[in-house]
Amino acid sequence: MGIALKELIRRPSRFVSVGGALTMLVVLLVVLGGFLDGLALNSTGPYRAHEGRLLVFSDGSELLIQRSKVDTARGDQLASVEGVAAVGALNQIASTAGDTVDIVLFGYDLSTEVIPPPSAEGGAVIDRALADRYDVTEGDTLLLRATSEPVTVSAIVDDLSQGSPTVWISTQRWREIVGVGNPAALPPVGTDQALVVEPAGDTDLATLATRLTAIDGIDVATSDEVIDALPVVQQQSSTFQGIIGVTFVVTLMVVALFFTLITLERVDLYAVLKALGARTGYLVAGISAQAIGVSLVALVLGLGLSMAFVGLLPAELPVRLVPGRLLQTGVGVLLSALIGSLFTLRRVLNIDPAEAIG
Amino acid sequence: MKPKHMDTNIPALQLDKVRKVYGTDDQEVVALDDVSLTVGSDEMMLLVGPSGSGKTTLLTVAGALLRPTSGSVRVGGVEITDLGDRQLAEFRRDQVGFVFQSVNLVPFLTARENLLVVRQFGGSRIDAAAKQRADQLLDELGLGGRGASLPSQLSGGQKQRVAIGRALMNDPSLVLVDEPTSALDSELGKQVMDLLRREIKGRGVAAIIVTHDDRVLEYADRIVRIVDGALETAADGSSTD
Structure with missing residues (x-):
């Protein structure tokens, strides 16, 4: 893993393309999440103001x-x-x-x-x-x-x-x-x-x-349950969650594709490292570390760009950057990157250390 | 420094009726044909032969990179034909040193890190002793001031020396060298072979050097010729076994 991180630090230009793509995806995820939360929060203020109370409706x-x-x-x-x-x-x-x-x-x-x-x-x-x-x-x-x-x-x-x-x-x-x-x-x-x-x-x-x-003759609910029952919240949530879910899948595929291609480039190097005693798990862990590292940088850049972008939007637009959503996006991106990087496992497994000689 | 487990009575390498066949049935190619060979614990053996004769296959089998179709391979007294992939990787890391034809240093690691990298594969911490050993090896190889240089900042001869240092880093019992002079001019080739001989003999390590280069034959304790996958008696009359 140490080798992989050294490559990341010493050859950052190799990762610019995937880092740039991930940064844009992070911006998309943050802004989409911001719209989802903005719309939801802007539709539910009266009920959230009743947190800690029970609301009673007719059956x-x-x-x-x-x-x-x-x-x-x-x-x-x-x-x-x-x-x-x-x-x-x-x-x-x-x-x-x-x-x-x-x-x-x-x-x-x-x-x-x-x-x-x-x-x-x-x-x-x-x-x-x-x-x-x-x-x-x-x-x-x-x-x-x-x-x-x-x-x-x-x-x-x-x-x-x-x-x-x-x-x-x-x-x-x-x-x-x-x-x-x-x-x-x-x-x-x-x-x-x-x-x-x-x-x-x-x-x-x-x-x-x-x-x-x-x-x-009555239905009793907390404010959260009332909010979840609102048709406008349900519709917005399902629509945005769908788009956000697809964006996470795209993130995973971008990472998988990039690191699969980079693994093909590294066949000779990996054969040599395997010949010298490196195990497949060590090499794949290095790839995953690189994917996580690139994603962390993309998250920082993407978050900064998102905040700047949201700051430029008209105040009437219902966008809200909520810490919980940002955390969820960060964890989701890192998880997608990790899973995406594991797509290289089969290719690394198939690299024959004997190729290092001859 | 002697290799960590070396008992001078145990040969560094013993091949017994090793056969390696590629393909199946009518497409069968015999790369090694009942090869039996013993390399002493501090012997420097040169393996020569025409292209396609089986030199590389023998090297990969001896280096635990390839399993033979049949026969026995013992390195430092350990039978390796029955080891699994994981055990083979560990065995290569601890017992075998490789110097590849195209050097194959990790391009984004410094000379010193290229030596230390083999320690990391075993999950070991790069402690002060490992760093001291890497520095000592680089000094002995005449690269004392180049430890922080990347391979791209080194000459061909310097890269070859780093590769030799990497092969010796884990005190192997057997060093396998593939065409060490093929990309070097006469002077550099001589320097590298002088260095190899000095390091190999000075450490009491066994080495098999595959070469096409007649100029390096003088460095060998023994020369073994392979043709069509079978060993021949060397020119000086010594036995191949």
């Missing part, structure tokens, strides 16, 4: 809030279960009318670690995306169509988008506004689209969910 709604309708009475039933600290309503309505700004309007009762408590004076918590995009600051007044209901911005919170920016007001104010602007969309009195359950103290969320599931 058969497939965890989709717009399909759900839960009796308010269920709230009292849920509140009486051991381990429940509080239960509150959660309702939403999307606004996409005319030349107004598209938003999703949420009505809520319970604060979370992300969302402050609803304002008693009818104030609104807004998504920072809305504030940044339209230069909105605390104290500004928003007019909510179709009846231009005024709400005053009381707080601005990061990362609350659900495709569009979101605006959060108290359930009571939400009912007033929706009742005036779009009465057909207003859940009947005594019902809400969903309920939020806040666990008491150190209550284990999974245990509490099991207890609550015993109640008829």
